[in-house]
Amino acid sequence: MSALFRCRALGRTFGAGAAAVTAVAEATCRIEPGDRIAVSGASGSGKSTLLHLIAGLETPTSGEAEWPGLGGDPRRPPGAVAMVFQAPSLLPALDVTENVSLPLLLCGHEPAEARKRAIAALELLGLDELAGRLPEEISGGQAQRVVIARAIATRPVLLLADEPTGQLDTGTAAAVLDVLLAAAAHLDAALVVATHDEDVAARLGTRWHMRDGHLRTGWAAPC
Numbered sequence: 001m002s003a004l005f006r007c008r009a010l011g012r013t014f015g016a017g018a019a020a021v022t023a024v025a026e027a028t029c030r031i032e033p034g035d036r037i038a039v040s041g042a043s044g045s046g047k048s049t050l051l052h053l054i055a056g057l058e059t060p061t062s063g064e065a066e067w068p069g070l071g072g073d074p075r076r077p078p079g080a081v082a083m084v085f086q087a088p089s090l091l092p093a094l095d096v097t098e099n100v101s102l103p104l105l106l107c108g109h110e111p112a113e114a115r116k117r118a119i120a121a122l123e124l125l126g127l128d129e130l131a132g133r134l135p136e137e138i139s140g141g142q143a144q145r146v147v148i149a150r151a152i153a154t155r156p157v158l159l160l161a162d163e164p165t166g167q168l169d170t171g172t173a174a175a176v177l178d179v180l181l182a183a184a185a186h187l188d189a190a191l192v193v194a195t196h197d198e199d200v201a202a203r204l205g206t207r208w209h210m211r212d213g214h215l216r217t218g219w220a221a222p223c
């Protein structure tokens with residue numbers, strides 16, 4: 001089977017001249033179907049930028065990126081790559097079901113079908129009782145599970161999660177990771193998680209590490 005993503009000497013520099021910041025430098029890696037990858041690294045080391053490059057949300061300034069297992073384009077079919085963003089991203093004026101429906105509507109589904117699929121994604125994650133609530137009426141851990149439901153509603157084959165447990169206590173973080181792993185298994189999707197949390201990283205099969213924009217794959221955490 002083709003790799004979902006592969007890149008060679010991939011880089012992303014923001015700004016120019018003396019103000020230039022190289023967030024990702026010369027990254028070479030690949031993601032295969034079914035992979036479970038943790039990306040660790042200090043704050044500012046380039047984890048989010050790497051995930052955005054993998055998702056095709058950020059344009060590289062050097063190197064090559066390819067999505068052979070996705071027919072070459074991370075946005076086609078729409079929803080094949082899904083992202084759980086680092087920043088809170090539920091729209092406050094929409095209830096939980098409407099938030100989860102949104103990417104389905106953007107992918108071209110009819111409203112009734114989008115709602116049906118959104119409710120199925122919420123049920124899969126045991127969140128159906130939150131369906132009519134507004135984001136301000138649910139906890140941080142519940143909100144993060146809803147964001148995961150939204151990410152899986154389009155049935156992605158590549159699921160990227162950027163610090164999905166960053167704001168959560170240890171118990172809630174473990175539960176959110178349970179949900180991510182179960183969702184990826186259900187979808188038969190590859191899962192890439194950027195995380196500062198060693199407990200979270202230890203539960204994923206493969207370790208990548210970012211340091212000052214440089215990616216090391218096959219990295220082993222110090223004991």
Ligand SMILES: Nc1ncnc2c1ncn2[C@@H]1O[C@H](COP(=O)(O)OP(=O)(O)OP(=O)(O)O)[C@@H](O)[C@H]1O
Binds near residue numbers: 014021022046050
């Ligand atoms: N849009 C942008 N414009 C300018 N600089 C940026 C931009 N996005 C990221 N950077 C810079 O690129 C570097 C890497 O940032 P990035 O957000 O990828 O790191 P990170 O490892 O995800 O950090 P954190 O753990 O704090 O989320 C940082 O120096 C950051 O300030």
Ligand SMILES: [Mg+2]
Binds near residue numbers: 049086162163
């Ligand atoms: Mg980040």
